[in-house]
Amino acid sequence: MTDHAPQPARHAARRGDAPRAGAAARAEPYLYLLPHALLFFVFTVYPVGYGLYIGMHRWDLLSSVQSFVGLEFFRNLFVPGTPQFDFFWRTLLNTALFTVVSVPLLVAAALGLALLLQRPIFGRTFFRAVFFLPGVLTVSVMGILWRWMFDNQIGLVNAAREALTGAPPIPWLSTEGLAWVPIVVGTVWWTVGFNMTLYLAALSNVPASLYEAAALDGATPGQQFRHITWPLLAPQTLFVFITTALASFQLFGQSLVITAGGPNRSTQSVIQYITEEGFTNNQISSAAAMGFVFGLMMLIFTAAQFGLMARDVKGTS
Amino acid sequence: MRRITPLLALLALGTAGAQKVSLTFLHGFTGPDRPVMEGLIKKFNDTHPKIEVRAQAQPWATTWQQLPALVASGRAPDVAVINEDQITGFIARGAVSPLTPAELSGAGISKSKFFGPLFATADYKGQSYGVPISSVAYVMFYNKDLMKKVGLDPAKPPRTRAEFLRAAQLCTVDKAGKNSTQAGFDSKNLNTWGVSLYNNWVGSRAAYAAILQNGGALTDKNQNAAFNSPQAVSAVQFLVDLVQKQHVARPNSTEEAELAAFSQGKVCMFPSGQWYLDRFETQKMNFGVTFLPRVGGSVRDAAWGGSSHLTLLKQRPGYSADKRRAALEFVAWLSQPAQNLSWTATGSLPTQAAVASNPQFAKAPISGIFDRLGSVYATSGYPWVGQVMGPFDAAWEAAYLGKKTVTQALNDGVSEANKQIEQARKNFQ
Numbered sequence: 090m091t092d093h094a095p096q097p098a099r100h101a102a103r104r105g106d107a108p109r110a111g112a113a114a115r116a117e118p119y120l121y122l123l124p125h126a127l128l129f130f131v132f133t134v135y136p137v138g139y140g141l142y143i144g145m146h147r148w149d150l151l152s153s154v155q156s157f158v159g160l161e162f163f164r165n166l167f168v169p170g171t172p173q174f175d176f177f178w179r180t181l182l183n184t185a186l187f188t189v190v191s192v193p194l195l196v197a198a199a200l201g202l203a204l205l206l207q208r209p210i211f212g213r214t215f216f217r218a219v220f221f222l223p224g225v226l227t228v229s230v231m232g233i234l235w236r237w238m239f240d241n242q243i244g245l246v247n248a249a250r251e252a253l254t255g256a257p258p259i260p261w262l263s264t265e266g267l268a269w270v271p272i273v274v275g276t277v278w279w280t281v282g283f284n285m286t287l288y289l290a291a292l293s294n295v296p297a298s299l300y301e302a303a304a305l306d307g308a309t310p311g312q313q314f315r316h317i318t319w320p321l322l323a324p325q326t327l328f329v330f331i332t333t334a335l336a337s338f339q340l341f342g343q344s345l346v347i348t349a350g351g352p353n354r355s356t357q358s359v360i361q362y363i364t365e366e367g368f369t370n371n372q373i374s375s376a377a378a379m380g381f382v383f384g385l386m387m388l389i390f391t392a393a394q395f396g397l398m399a400r401d402v403k404g405t406s
Numbered sequence: 407m408r409r410i411t412p413l414l415a416l417l418a419l420g421t422a423g424a425q426k427v428s429l430t431f432l433h434g435f436t437g438p439d440r441p442v443m444e445g446l447i448k449k450f451n452d453t454h455p456k457i458e459v460r461a462q463a464q465p466w467a468t469t470w471q472q473l474p475a476l477v478a479s480g481r482a483p484d485v486a487v488i489n490e491d492q493i494t495g496f497i498a499r500g501a502v503s504p505l506t507p508a509e510l511s512g513a514g515i516s517k518s519k520f521f522g523p524l525f526a527t528a529d530y531k532g533q534s535y536g537v538p539i540s541s542v543a544y545v546m547f548y549n550k551d552l553m554k555k556v557g558l559d560p561a562k563p564p565r566t567r568a569e570f571l572r573a574a575q576l577c578t579v580d581k582a583g584k585n586s587t588q589a590g591f592d593s594k595n596l597n598t599w600g601v602s603l604y605n606n607w608v609g610s611r612a613a614y615a616a617i618l619q620n621g622g623a624l625t626d627k628n629q630n631a632a633f634n635s636p637q638a639v640s641a642v643q644f645l646v647d648l649v650q651k652q653h654v655a656r657p658n659s660t661e662e663a664e665l666a667a668f669s670q671g672k673v674c675m676f677p678s679g680q681w682y683l684d685r686f687e688t689q690k691m692n693f694g695v696t697f698l699p700r701v702g703g704s705v706r707d708a709a710w711g712g713s714s715h716l717t718l719l720k721q722r723p724g725y726s727a728d729k730r731r732a733a734l735e736f737v738a739w740l741s742q743p744a745q746n747l748s749w750t751a752t753g754s755l756p757t758q759a760a761v762a763s764n765p766q767f768a769k770a771p772i773s774g775i776f777d778r779l780g781s782v783y784a785t786s787g788y789p790w791v792g793q794v795m796g797p798f799d800a801a802w803e804a805a806y807l808g809k810k811t812v813t814q815a816l817n818d819g820v821s822e823a824n825k826q827i828e829q830a831r832k833n834f835q
Contacts, residue, residue, distance in 0.1 A: 149833055
């Protein structure tokens, strides 16, 4: 848009039209951009800038002086021994762990379900709805449900396990490591339907003639998937991968409701810690600094992913 | 002020009392308590023709985020309700206006009529900043049928550590019918449990009470975290021993599991928030409610409590004296026994002895704690409640789950809390 739009304006100026019309023509594309630019500045650029300002001051609305502290709150994140250093990186690692575990599951399960539900099986629409529906629940409902399922004493999972194998209950919610199971399983159950829908849409765009031709050549279903479906779905897979990874990095409600970040902060997400620092500890500036650093990391991560996606889309088109 | 006073004088002369003072009132009672509050406000407006209170209810968390901006911009509501875990922070940051003894007595608010620690929740450095209107507390529910079955008198719930331990031991019965004091008791196969302990923040309030009961405190006189004192260690150790040595409380349990166990008659004593009262009454359980026994030690009675306080905020220069007077009149009226009695319909506990002794409560199970309501202590008095309670709850979790020794857990918690306090302190310089 911005590449091409100014061109007529340049032509007009060269042809020596009235300078007034030239100026108007030059301004025109920017006028189209204005509404979005306005919203973008008011709701994105300004808050980010203000957040940076807050992060560099000892900021409290009620205080008469908001003293400038420079990079102190940012430095805290890189000086071992401060609570911010300890917890920021620890919760960031927790979040990264969650992302690494949940994203492949969410992509693979969504693709698997889409492949199953794309076939003309009985009750297809019903099953599509069944897998999509959990996504309409709020995170608190979903969280409470999975907390109950995995409760150490009264959970359905332990009850089923005991009934089937006679094994003693596992304290899921209070064992480091195991506490991730309800969070990951719950998240997959909760959000897989959305990715499944994206894959179903993409699958319906794969020409049936390709499969027919392959079948004539004697390709097995496995080979058809390997050489037709998978490569043609590549752009979709990358898109699903990026959006899911970003969503996973924003983990907040699931671990808050299911484990409250415990035991021993082992399932606390970085956003949850930033919220705690800001609103429980009333350290707004420190939270702003962390939010900024975390945002920057996400930006780099997204840029890298977009680079990959662009390369891939070029390669397949 | 100078510009406004003549105007007010004129108004007062010209309209001779017909002029209404309009007050804004911000509170967080947005649930089933909202209609009760609205009813009270309507009653106030109907009986006070010269004052009109316009109330706004919004979630507490929103209020905590908005109050600084409202106060800083000089648009604070005339009266606001602030809870016990936030109030000292707002006071220390200068958002709340102190209520002088002259103002309190002028409005007819007598500190001594309220439960002492409850009123003191909104005190800071010798001054009062709020008047309590609502209160919740940690209590101990107990199953009367189970107690009777093991030979305990349900009319006399335990009060001391020895009585409590004995009750818990007798109540812990294995599948063969042997209780935990008998030979051959099988702690792996239990039918009923003595007492509920659990790992979340509600569970950790038992440890808070135990520490206070043993003469300890969460913070020292310099407002630094100090919940690793010998009194605190010994009090918390007793609770952890209930799991690890006495086997009368379940390890690795959650609040939901204990709540279910108590509802199903599988545990004798369930310490938790008084807000579960309604649930057990609906279930028609044969239960009693008592004040938390002195499990931590014998220094004093103590239980955790939460509370809401009516406060007057810092206003812009030139704020009308009439408004402040009217605001005080509203605060005084809303905290009076008659109104507080209406407010108990929301599940709140009485804020003053005059209400607790009302015959309406005579047969209510909750009245079992009324003789010790004066021993309910909120976590307030220091501006960094979050920095203390977060690490404290985590320390309880680690000790209860057996991940650390009690001493180690409390030491780690104190060291984390003090690091955070050291940083928070800079905000108040």
